[in-house]
Amino acid sequence: MPAYTLKIRRYLPESGDAPHWQDFEVELDGHRSVLEGILKVKGEQDGSVGIRCSCRAAICGSCAVRINGKPMLACNTHLEHAAERSADDGAIVVEPMGNMPVIKDLIVDMDAVHWKKIERVTPWLLPEGDPPEREYVVPHENMVDITQSMACIQCGACVSDCLSMEVDPLFIGPAALAKAYRFVGDPRDGQHYERLKDLAEDPHGIYDCTHCFNCIDACPKGVAPMSQIMRLRRIAGSDHGIDDRNNGHRHVMAFVENIERNGLLHEADLLPDSYGGKFHPRAVPELVDSLPVVVRGLMRRKVTPRKALLHPHRKDYKGLRRLFEKVEGREERVELNLYISGHEDDPAEAEKEAQP
Amino acid sequence: MPSHDVLIIGAGLAGQRAALAAADAGATVAIMSKVHPVRSHSNAAAGGINAALNPEDTWESHAFDTVKGSDYLGDQDAIEIMCREAPEEILHLEHLGVTFHRDDTGHLGTRAFGGASAARTYYVADITGQALLHVLYEQLMKYHETVDRYEEWFTTSLLQDEDGNCNGAVARNIRDGRTEAFRAKAVIQASGGAGQAFKPTTNALICTGDGIAQAYRIGAPLMDMEMVQYHPTTLVENGFLITEGARGEGAQLFNKDGDRFMESYAPNKLELASRDVVSRAEQTEINEGRGYEDGGLALDITLVDRKRVLEALREIVNIGRDFAGVDITREPIHIRPGQHYIMGGIKTDVTGQTDIPGLYAAGECACVSVHGGNRLGANSLLDTLIFGRRAGEHAAGRALAMSMPDGDLDARLADENAWLESIMARDAQGGRRVSAIKDELGETMNRYCAVFRDADGLRQCHEVVRRLKEEGERAYVDDRGTVFNQDLLGAIELGYMLDCAEAMVVGAIERKESRGAQYRTDFPQRNDDEWLKHINVSRNGDDVPEVSYTPVTMTQWEPEERTY
Numbered sequence: 022m023p024a025y026t027l028k029i030r031r032y033l034p035e036s037g038d039a040p041h042w043q044d045f046e047v048e049l050d051g052h053r054s055v056l057e058g059i060l061k062v063k064g065e066q067d068g069s070v071g072i073r074c075s076c077r078a079a080i081c082g083s084c085a086v087r088i089n090g091k092p093m094l095a096c097n098t099h100l101e102h103a104a105e106r107s108a109d110d111g112a113i114v115v116e117p118m119g120n121m122p123v124i125k126d127l128i129v130d131m132d133a134v135h136w137k138k139i140e141r142v143t144p145w146l147l148p149e150g151d152p153p154e155r156e157y158v159v160p161h162e163n164m165v166d167i168t169q170s171m172a173c174i175q176c177g178a179c180v181s182d183c184l185s186m187e188v189d190p191l192f193i194g195p196a197a198l199a200k201a202y203r204f205v206g207d208p209r210d211g212q213h214y215e216r217l218k219d220l221a222e223d224p225h226g227i228y229d230c231t232h233c234f235n236c237i238d239a240c241p242k243g244v245a246p247m248s249q250i251m252r253l254r255r256i257a258g259s260d261h262g263i264d265d266r267n268n269g270h271r272h273v274m275a276f277v278e279n280i281e282r283n284g285l286l287h288e289a290d291l292l293p294d295s296y297g298g299k300f301h302p303r304a305v306p307e308l309v310d311s312l313p314v315v316v317r318g319l320m321r322r323k324v325t326p327r328k329a330l331l332h333p334h335r336k337d338y339k340g341l342r343r344l345f346e347k348v349e350g351r352e353e354r355v356e357l358n359l360y361i362s363g364h365e366d367d368p369a370e371a372e373k374e375a376q377p
Numbered sequence: 378m379p380s381h382d383v384l385i386i387g388a389g390l391a392g393q394r395a396a397l398a399a400a401d402a403g404a405t406v407a408i409m410s411k412v413h414p415v416r417s418h419s420n421a422a423a424g425g426i427n428a429a430l431n432p433e434d435t436w437e438s439h440a441f442d443t444v445k446g447s448d449y450l451g452d453q454d455a456i457e458i459m460c461r462e463a464p465e466e467i468l469h470l471e472h473l474g475v476t477f478h479r480d481d482t483g484h485l486g487t488r489a490f491g492g493a494s495a496a497r498t499y500y501v502a503d504i505t506g507q508a509l510l511h512v513l514y515e516q517l518m519k520y521h522e523t524v525d526r527y528e529e530w531f532t533t534s535l536l537q538d539e540d541g542n543c544n545g546a547v548a549r550n551i552r553d554g555r556t557e558a559f560r561a562k563a564v565i566q567a568s569g570g571a572g573q574a575f576k577p578t579t580n581a582l583i584c585t586g587d588g589i590a591q592a593y594r595i596g597a598p599l600m601d602m603e604m605v606q607y608h609p610t611t612l613v614e615n616g617f618l619i620t621e622g623a624r625g626e627g628a629q630l631f632n633k634d635g636d637r638f639m640e641s642y643a644p645n646k647l648e649l650a651s652r653d654v655v656s657r658a659e660q661t662e663i664n665e666g667r668g669y670e671d672g673g674l675a676l677d678i679t680l681v682d683r684k685r686v687l688e689a690l691r692e693i694v695n696i697g698r699d700f701a702g703v704d705i706t707r708e709p710i711h712i713r714p715g716q717h718y719i720m721g722g723i724k725t726d727v728t729g730q731t732d733i734p735g736l737y738a739a740g741e742c743a744c745v746s747v748h749g750g751n752r753l754g755a756n757s758l759l760d761t762l763i764f765g766r767r768a769g770e771h772a773a774g775r776a777l778a779m780s781m782p783d784g785d786l787d788a789r790l791a792d793e794n795a796w797l798e799s800i801m802a803r804d805a806q807g808g809r810r811v812s813a814i815k816d817e818l819g820e821t822m823n824r825y826c827a828v829f830r831d832a833d834g835l836r837q838c839h840e841v842v843r844r845l846k847e848e849g850e851r852a853y854v855d856d857r858g859t860v861f862n863q864d865l866l867g868a869i870e871l872g873y874m875l876d877c878a879e880a881m882v883v884g885a886i887e888r889k890e891s892r893g894a895q896y897r898t899d900f901p902q903r904n905d906d907e908w909l910k911h912i913n914v915s916r917n918g919d920d921v922p923e924v925s926y927t928p929v930t931m932t933q934w935e936p937e938e939r940t941y
Contacts, residue, residue, distance in 0.1 A: 035858050064812030068855035068864035075581040078617050081416045097699040125861045145515040146474030156471045158483040164476050171476050171508050
């Protein structure tokens with residue numbers, strides 16, 4: 022049987038020692054999970070190694086840790102795959118999730134971060150009026166749609182890797198906003214506008230996400246939190262016309278128009294466009310404010326005045342036009358949802374989709 | 378010292394439902410769990426929840442299916458209550474926000490399930506338990522002013538006054554190691570099953586029979602403990618669950634010769650016969666050499682439309698991929714029967730009251746008994762919710778009619794701390810590791826107390842369990858710390874599992890017939906004359922437990938021959 026080295030980040034708060042790495046050898050088949058490896062260590066070598074775990078089958082959300090630097094569930098990560106991806110001479114590096122304080126070894130304080138943020142989005146249904154005598158009659162598609170958010174197991178992997186949260190710890194974050202979509206997308210909820218208004222106006226709300234895709238990569242259940250955040254934005258801005266004080270919606274619209282006009286993002290125009298154009302009273306202070314950034318960019322040669330002002334237009338502009346026409350020509354907005362569209366990485370399905 | 382009208386131990390579906398019901402009834406409530414509530418094992422109930430909600434369906438039909446499924450060991454008064462109240466409970470949950478599947482008209486849609494004469498299983502894809510659990514937790518967050526949550530607190534013992542009333546519990550805060558005595562007018566045990574006494578099992582690592590053993594240790598009798606459900610479709614290698622929903626959607630079972638063998642065991646219901654029937658059929662096929670080399674049989678889900686699988690069985694697509702390396706939409710997956718559920722538990726009446734005043738139980742740790750000898754698929758979620766609610770309501774009623782028990786709990790708290798200290802002080806020279814004893818227990822139970830049983834095997838099994846109980850007293854732990862000392866908790870859990878295992882074996886030895894999940898190769902017939910009764914197992918100091926009987930409550934269904 023193959024042997025694997027588990028390099029575990031230890032932190033024993035009572036010992037007085039600083040966090041440190043400890044290597045453990047385990048013999049197990051390669052298709053066994055990292056969790057099984059850790060449990061073997063706990064059972065046979067050192068019972069003090071701390072990790073939350075319960076179901077072993079990726080449904081309870083207890084055992085999210087960072088393996089070789091990436092957040093994942095220890096229970097559905099195979100030892101052989103983890104060892105292949107090792108950046109540390111074959112050792113499987115296991116450490117606690119990020120963005121949350123560590124309590125002991127691989128156990129983090131989810132109450133202090135994750136659950137506090139969940140509670141921030143008023144995470145219960147707020148129906149209008151008394152319930153009907155029987156069930157609420159709602160479209161099948163809506164229920165399947167929000168099932169993607171309901172599939173969240175609250176493991177915290179997305180929170181661990183959220184870049185926005187690293188910069189702004191107050192950011193409501195991917196898991197809680199995916200939870201918010203579960204209500205905004207639920208036709209039975211009576212407070213869609215209030216919820217969206219709240220999340221759009223909050224400086225740490227839906228417009229605080231920088232689309233880094235980390236949460237989509239991190240999620241073991243295909244919840245795609247960032248996609249849910251983008252949908253919250255579209256519904257807030259386009260459907261409810263919420264013009265937020267963070268200028269988030271106007272920025273989104275300016276971005277799209279900028280690309281439609283130029284074929285390629287013209288960054289020098291983006292900021293003024295977001296505030297209503299170069300000469301708009303709102304834009305002037307913003308432009309003045311951003312001058313130091315511009316100067317720094319110029320000095321470090323990140324941009325040249327020529328490139329910034331004479332924006333090169335994209336050559337195959339027609340192709341881009343067709344894209345815009347296709348997307349905007351649709352009667353209904355198309356939302357991607359795994360439960361509706363099938364498997365994300367199925368080439369056969371993708372091919373079928375591509376056929377007219 | 379914290380005190381509450383109603384203290385609930387366990388925060389799965391039964392516990393959370395009880396908490397909400399008790400709070401609605403005006404009681405002050407605490408809910409305590411050794412894990413965060415959404416980690417509870419209710420998550421694993423994938424397929425759905427039964428209710429006769431369609432106008433064409435009737436609760437009587439649901440009740441009869443349940444009675445027949447139980448092999449007539451279920452108490453019919455309790456089954457009637459569960460089935461009559463089911464539709465209203467489903468609607469209540471729907472109103473709270475559960476994202477139940479809809480049909481094309483936007484109304485609640487159903488799927489077929491085993492042992493049922495109508496498609497009456499309501500579901501959320503194949504994450505029904507998870508969806509219910511998370512929606513109830515949404516409500517708990519909403520109820521934060523009336524329900525105190527003690528998350529990651531491990532209950533070590535139930536407390537009793539000198540008159541025998543249960544008046545609280547001692548628990549350890551896992552995060553800092555502090556123990557605390559909780560005073561309560563009523564305590565509801567809702568801490569789940571004991572599947573970890575078996576290896577393999579579909580059950581989560583937390584299912585160690587804590588509440589069953591705690592109640593047993595203060596004198597509550599356990600009932601139907603011999604009835605252990607083996608689920609027909611668990612992965613060959615590791616025992617992970619493939620939901621019955623797969624067969625409900627049309628998947629079929631084949632042996633290695635390609636025969637759809639259920640045709641000869643249950644010609645009418647085929648794969649959707651009761652679980653005990655299908656598991657026995659599978660085990661027979663395997664024992665007679667018609668299984669694959671890996672010891673399994675084939676479950677063919679490719680017969681179900683691919684789009685439907687991706688929409689409604691998405692979770693098992695993941696399980697197949699991650700834990701068996703199989704794309705279930707393209708090839709059959711190998712399965713075998715695996716330990717899944719215990720029908721037995723703490724004996725209760727239909728309001729959740731145990732034989733100990735002030736102590737209630739609901740969910741898998743309880744035995745009302747609605748499942749009797751064999752639980753129907755999608756009846757467990759229903760059981761947790763109906764009897765969780767009833768226990769919560771009744772406990773609140775009791776609490777509101779009495780004053781908070783006084784009496785000094787400090788001495789008990791000191792005893793408990795001394796016990797925990799003594800476990801941590803055990804010497805490595807004197808004993809085995811907890812994990813070694815646990816593995817031996819699991820393998821022994823799975824060998825002798827499984828689908829087919831006989832007197833010799835059960836007697837051997839009992840001997841092993843007795844020995845392991847002694848060894849468990851000396852099992853040592855590495856961790857001497859206070860913060861998240863999971864090692865210490867593991868040693869306590871081992872003791873709980875051993876108590877549960879002994880009760881199961883003693884019950885199985887006692888029942889000299891075959892009924893439901895108990896199949897005795899030495900007594901292959903059902904014997905209604907002698908054994909149409911519940912077996913109760915009660916603690917008897919450190920000796921072998923005592924056995925007594927309770928008659929089965931009959932209302933309208935006389936026992937008949939059971940075929941599917």
